[in-house]
Amino acid sequence: MTLLDAVVVGSGPNGLAAAVTLARAGLGVRVLEAQPTIGGGARTLPVPELDDDLLFDLCSAVHPMAWASPFFRAFDLRAHGVELVAPEVAYAQPLGGDRAGLAWRDLGRTADGLGADGDAWRDLIGPLAEDWRQMTALALGDKRTVRGMLEGVRGHGGYASETWGAAASLARPGLRFGTAVLEQGGPRWDRRFLTEEARALLTGVAAHAITPLPSYAGAGTALLLAALAHADGGWAVPVGGSQAITDALVRDLEAHGGVVETGRQVDDWRDLPSARAVLLDTTPRTALEILGDRVSAPRRAALGKFRYGNAAAKVDFVLSGPVPWAADDVGRASTVHVGGARAEMVIAEDAVAHGTHPDRPMVLLSDPAVADPGRARGTRRPLWTYAHVPSGSTQDVTEAVTRQIERFAPGFRDVVVGARCIPADQMERHNQNYPGGDISAGAATMWQMVARPSLAPDPYQLAEGVYLCSASTPPGPGVHGMGGWHAARRALLREFDVRHVPGLAPD
Numbered sequence: 001m002t003l004l005d006a007v008v009v010g011s012g013p014n015g016l017a018a019a020v021t022l023a024r025a026g027l028g029v030r031v032l033e034a035q036p037t038i039g040g041g042a043r044t045l046p047v048p049e050l051d052d053d054l055l056f057d058l059c060s061a062v063h064p065m066a067w068a069s070p071f072f073r074a075f076d077l078r079a080h081g082v083e084l085v086a087p088e089v090a091y092a093q094p095l096g097g098d099r100a101g102l103a104w105r106d107l108g109r110t111a112d113g114l115g116a117d118g119d120a121w122r123d124l125i126g127p128l129a130e131d132w133r134q135m136t137a138l139a140l141g142d143k144r145t146v147r148g149m150l151e152g153v154r155g156h157g158g159y160a161s162e163t164w165g166a167a168a169s170l171a172r173p174g175l176r177f178g179t180a181v182l183e184q185g186g187p188r189w190d191r192r193f194l195t196e197e198a199r200a201l202l203t204g205v206a207a208h209a210i211t212p213l214p215s216y217a218g219a220g221t222a223l224l225l226a227a228l229a230h231a232d233g234g235w236a237v238p239v240g241g242s243q244a245i246t247d248a249l250v251r252d253l254e255a256h257g258g259v260v261e262t263g264r265q266v267d268d269w270r271d272l273p274s275a276r277a278v279l280l281d282t283t284p285r286t287a288l289e290i291l292g293d294r295v296s297a298p299r300r301a302a303l304g305k306f307r308y309g310n311a312a313a314k315v316d317f318v319l320s321g322p323v324p325w326a327a328d329d330v331g332r333a334s335t336v337h338v339g340g341a342r343a344e345m346v347i348a349e350d351a352v353a354h355g356t357h358p359d360r361p362m363v364l365l366s367d368p369a370v371a372d373p374g375r376a377r378g379t380r381r382p383l384w385t386y387a388h389v390p391s392g393s394t395q396d397v398t399e400a401v402t403r404q405i406e407r408f409a410p411g412f413r414d415v416v417v418g419a420r421c422i423p424a425d426q427m428e429r430h431n432q433n434y435p436g437g438d439i440s441a442g443a444a445t446m447w448q449m450v451a452r453p454s455l456a457p458d459p460y461q462l463a464e465g466v467y468l469c470s471a472s473t474p475p476g477p478g479v480h481g482m483g484g485w486h487a488a489r490r491a492l493l494r495e496f497d498v499r500h501v502p503g504l505a506p507d
C-alpha cells in the first residue's frame, strides 16, 4: 500500500484551502468528498426541477471574506481567474413603503443617506473600515496565538514573520473593535442611533449569527461585515457563482499534484487510505465518530460538549424579473436583509432561540444578477433566500419567505415563476457539516466563537497526525479558508517539519 502524505476529508473551502497549502509544500494530497459534487458550502449547481438553464448557489452566495481573508489574499482569487464583482449597495434593509437603510460601498454616501445618524454611522464603522486588514486579522485569526493573528496583517511570510511591531499594530484596532462589540452587543445598543434606518441596517447584519439579539457574537459579525462593505472589495459575488471559488482552488490543487475523489463518504478510520497526516473538514461529532479512541478521553469529553446552533431553511426562487422593491435603491443591492425594523428582528430571532417559528422570520436574500447580470437568462433570474428557523425544523418556509418579501416588495408574487425549499432538517443531506440545518457548523455564541471547538490550546490538532480544519474550528463560519490554512500550517510544521509556509500566489 502506498503511504500518502496527506488525506483531507471534505472539499469545502476549508478542506480545499488545507489541501492547496499542503500540495504547494510538495506533498501528495488526496481529498475525499462524500457528495457527488465538489465544494461543500461553495457550490453552484443547476436545479432541473426549477429551471433548465439557471444556476443556483446551494449554500454561500455573498463573499466579503473571500477577498479579505488572509488566506485568499495570499492565494489571490483574481489572479486565479475568479472575477469578484461588488454591487453599488452592499446590503439593504427595507422598512416598508419608501423607507430603507442602505449600505453603499461608499461610506460617505451611506452616512449621507442615514441623515441624523450619518455621523454616528461614520464614527462607528469608518475607523473599522479603514483598519480592515487588522480587523480581519483579528476576526479570522486562530484565536490562540499571536502569530496566528499576525499572518493576517503581514501577509503570508511564514512563522518567521512574527514581530512585536506587527502585534502592536493590532492593539488600537483591536481595542476599537472590542469596544464597539461591547456597545453593539449589549443593552446599550440602542443609544448610538436615533433612526430606525441605522438601527435596522446594523441589526440585519448582526442577524447573520443566528442568535438572540443583541449579542456579542452578533455584534462582532455585524461590525466585521459592515466594515468590509466599505473596504476594498465590498460584499462581492464571484462571477458565475460561489463555485468559481471552489473551481479555482481545485485547479490549483490539481496543478500541484493533488486529487479530489467524490462519492467517498468517510465514517470510520478504516475508510481512510494510510497517510502521514489526516485533516478533517467535518464537524467535531463526525470527527469523533471517525477517530474513536484515537482522541484522548479528556479531548473527547470537551468536543462532546460542542453545541450546534439554530438553523436556516433555504428557498430558491426563479423570477421573471427583478424583485419589485418599494423603496428606491434597494434593488441596487445584491444582499437584502428582509426582517423589517430592529424590534421585529429581535422578536423573530428570539422566537427561533425558543424553538418556535416566527410569523415574520428573518430572511436573508441575495439577487446575484444585480452584480453579475450573466446569472440571468433573458428575463429569468435566480433568487437565493433563507429564513432562520429552529434546529431540525421540518417546515417548508416558502410561503413565510414569500410573505416577508411581499411586505417590502408588493407584487413579488407576480414575478415568482418557481420555488423550492430545502427545510432545515434536509440541509444535512446536501452537507453533513450542517446538523439540523446549522449553517455555522456550531452555534455562534461568543464562547464558541473563541473556544471553538473546545478550549484546547491547539484547536486544530485532535490526535497525533490528525487535525480538524472545518468551520467548527477558529475562526468559524464563512468562506475564508482560514480554518484549513491554520490547520494545514500546523500539520506542515509538526508532521513534515516544513517551517516555511508555501506561497499561494499563481506560479
Ligand SMILES: Cc1cc2nc3c(=O)[nH]c(=O)nc-3n(C[C@H](O)[C@H](O)[C@H](O)COP(=O)(O)OP(=O)(O)OC[C@H]3O[C@@H](n4cnc5c(N)ncnc54)[C@H](O)[C@@H]3O)c2cc1C
Pocket (backbone or CB within 6 Å): 009, 010, 011, 012, 013, 014, 015, 016, 032, 033, 034, 035, 039, 040, 041, 042, 058, 059, 060, 061, 062, 063, 064, 065, 264, 265, 266, 267, 281, 282, 283, 286, 312, 314, 386, 430, 431, 432, 433, 434, 439, 440, 469, 470, 471, 472, 476, 477, 478, 479, 480, 483
Ligand atoms: C445556506 C447557506 C448560506 C451561506 N451563506 C454564506 C455566505 O453568503 N457567505 C459566506 O461566507 N458563508 C456562507 N455560508 C457559510 C459557508 O458556506 C460555510 O461556513 C463554509 O462553506 C464552511 O466551509 P468548510 O470547508 O468548513 O465546510 P463545508 O463548506 O461545509 O464543507 C464540508 C465538506 O465536507 C464534506 N464532508 C463532511 N463530512 C464528511 C465525511 N464524513 N466524509 C466525506 N466528506 C465529508 C461535506 O460533504 C462538505 O462537502 C452559508 C452556508 C449555508 C449552508
